[in-house]
Amino acid sequence: MKHVYRLALMLGLWPLSISAQYSQSFDSATLPSDWTIINGGDTGTWKTWTSYDSTFSASHSGSHFLGLEYGSDAHSDYAISPAIVVTAGVSDKLTFWGRNRGAGLAEIVDLKISTTTPTAAAFTTTLASAVKPPVTWQQYTYDLTPYVGQTIYIAFYSTTTDIWFIGIDDFVVSSNTLAVSEAAADKKSISIYPNPVGDILTIESKNKISEINIYDMTGRAQKLIAPNSGTTKITMSDLSAGNYVVKIKEGSTEKSYKIIKK
Structure with missing residues (x-):
């Protein structure tokens, strides 16, 4: 699979909306045509591989993966995604898998964001720095909510x-919020009610909640609460009617839910 733009149909509590998600598994002998590669350092550059050696011999899935080999001179190399429109509840989460050939000489990468063009000078924002995967494939997840409403690389x-x-x-x-079926499966650990909500939103969890963030559909933060307990009540009467995303953090786990303010 070279790449897939997926139409995400948002049903249930939301008005009907359709927006594109994106996935890329690099399963080709050549780089995807919608990706931009900038080789600003030594001759080594980002390209697709089926394997590196007998120790690093397989992709996470499919036949190929994106890889970068060492050079005696410093890299200054970018592998850049196509333009992505970040939409709340549709395309506001990034995931990928990474691994290194060796732990002692582990490569690191920075994740950079451009809101203008896919050029080196435009990547002035760092989403994550010094990402150093282990020697087995590991998944990484990053929140794109701050870029809702923007087109990013x-x-x-x-x-x-x-x-x-x-x-x-x-x-x-993909979506940073739980689908209806996922939310139903998650009810045993977290309860959010009433929904739609008028004045007071109650959140109950079997675990200690360290932080709650509420965002409007443009990605603007509306409330930040640090309850440090399993149950909290949030005043919602000061918010305008509409759709919101509630992000709940329990330890190292963060989940997002859709609510309606009446």
Whole structure:
């Protein structure tokens, strides 16, 4: 599969909306035509691989993955996604898988964001710095909510010198909120009611909630609460009627839910 633009149909509590999600598994001998590669350092550059050696011999899925090999001179290399329109509840989460060839000489990459063009000078924002995957495939997840309403490019950026080899696979931009079926399955651990809500929203969890954020559909933060308990009540009467995303953090886990304010 070279790449897939997926039409996400948002049903249930939301008005009907259709928006594109994106996935790329790099399953070709050539780089995807919608990706931009900038090789600003040594001769080594981002390309697709089926394997690197007998130790790093397989992609996370499919036949190929994106990889970058060491060079004796410093990298200044970008692998840049196509333009992505970040839409709340549709395309506001990034996931990908990464791994290194060796732990002792592990490659690191920065994740960079451009809101203008896929050029090196435009990547002035860092989504994550010094990402260093282990020697087995590991999934990484990043929140794109701050970019809701914007068109962005996402880049893997390497500046390492004489290290070893890094692989990237299964790059996906998708929904940061739970679907209706997922929310139903999650009811045993977290309850949010009433929904639609008028004045007071109650959130109950079997675990301790460390942080609650409420965003409007443009991605603007409306409320930040740090209850440090399993139950909290949030005043909603000061918010305008409409759709909101509630993000709940329990330890290292963060989940998002859709609500309606009456």
